[in-house]
Amino acid sequence: MEAVCEQVHGGGEEEGEEEEEGEEAMLWSFQEAVERQTQQIGASACGATAVVDVLKALGVDVAPEDADRCVQTRLRRPEAPLPDYLLSRSHAGATHAQLIRGAREASGGKVAGRFFHLHPRRRVGLVRWLARWIRKGAVPVATMNMQLAAPEGEEVPDAWHHQLVFGVAPGAVFMTNPLDVGSEEEVHQRLCSESVLLIRREDVLQRLTPDCCLSSLSDPLWKALDIEGQVRQMALEEERGPDRPKSAHVTIPAAYRSGVTLFALRESGLGRELLEAPELPLL
Structure with a gap:
């Protein structure tokens, strides 16, 4: 992670650097992310884990078990016959709607969320768009199909994943659970997926x-x-x-939709702006 951070922030004033400064925004520093991020709180509970960190970033402390209860994480049924097992896999974890409801309930109504679809493909520069909202104080959670853009030679991951985005820089997206950095191209590809597993x-x-x-x-x-x-x-x-x-x-249907959920305090100007913002335009 440190090596990647050095690469992203490395020296050298290149042409267009002034323009790229508009693409950098951080909710937390890297050290703060190391100290504050929540490790996965349970099986299939990446969504509830992201909600814990969303509320933390917005100044609302909630016990992980309360967040999980509010999100209503669904589990796989590994001992079930094949038809029931496949159904359980298609719903395991949580959807963006469950994250929005869970954050609202766990915060006592203080936090609102708004989901932005990125499939079908949208006319948006992902990092620049995320940076604009982060600078305003919004907290993004990416809902990604991790089975896309799998590194060559590695096994295809077994699930979708929710990750809090704690910052962006030109060409890079920084996330928690696990603490990671993805290229803008890679993250955008995973954020633009059909709902299949x-x-x-x-x-x-x-x-x-x-x-x-x-x-x-x-x-x-x-x-x-x-x-x-x-x-x-x-x-x-x-x-x-x-x-x-x-x-x-x-290949089976999945309950999830790929895209980004932005969270903010409901009664703030930003909260109202989020809830009234239009969908991103289609390509």
């Missing part, structure tokens, strides 16, 4: 039994992705032997 092959096959019936997954979103057909294909691939190509994942 990849389920690992082994997680499907170990729950696939001869009497498994996926017809109960009858919601139009599930039908559109042909979950039954995907699982059937995966089972056929097993029968064809170890040397044949195999599907790595089954």
Whole structure:
């Protein structure tokens, strides 16, 4: 992290530096982020963890268990049969709506949130847009599909993720839980995702039994992705032997929407501005 910070703030006055100064804004310094960030408070509770830090940044102290109760984090059901397991995966954790409600309830109505969709693609410079709101005092939380922009050679992550954004600099976004920096391009890609989730092959096959019936997954979103057909294909691939190509994942609908939730004190001028702000324009 320190090396990256040095790289972002490194010396040298390049052309356009004055313009880029408008793209830097910090809620916390790096040292403050180290000291103040909340580590993941429980399974699938990245959303509730982000809410704890949002309230902290806005001067409202709330116990992590109270934030989690207000967010109503949903858990995976790993011991369930395949259809119920897939349903649990599609809702595990929290949506941006749960974060907004959780922050409002945990703060006793003092904090309001506003979600900005970034999918489909919007006409926005992500870092510059975040910097403008951070300088006004808003606290951003990014809801990202971490299965996009996975580093080459690394395993595709298993979930979406909510992270508080404690600052931005030209080309960089700084986040907590874990303390991390992402390039603007990488973060923007993860913030612009369809609402789908990849389920690992082994997680499907170990729950696939001869009497498994996926017809109960009858919601139009599930039908559109042909979950039954995907699982059937995966089972056929097993029968064809170890040397044949195999599907790595089954794609299911996800409850989440990719984008950024901005939080502020409800009764402040900023709170009113947030709630009245228009959606970001489509490309």
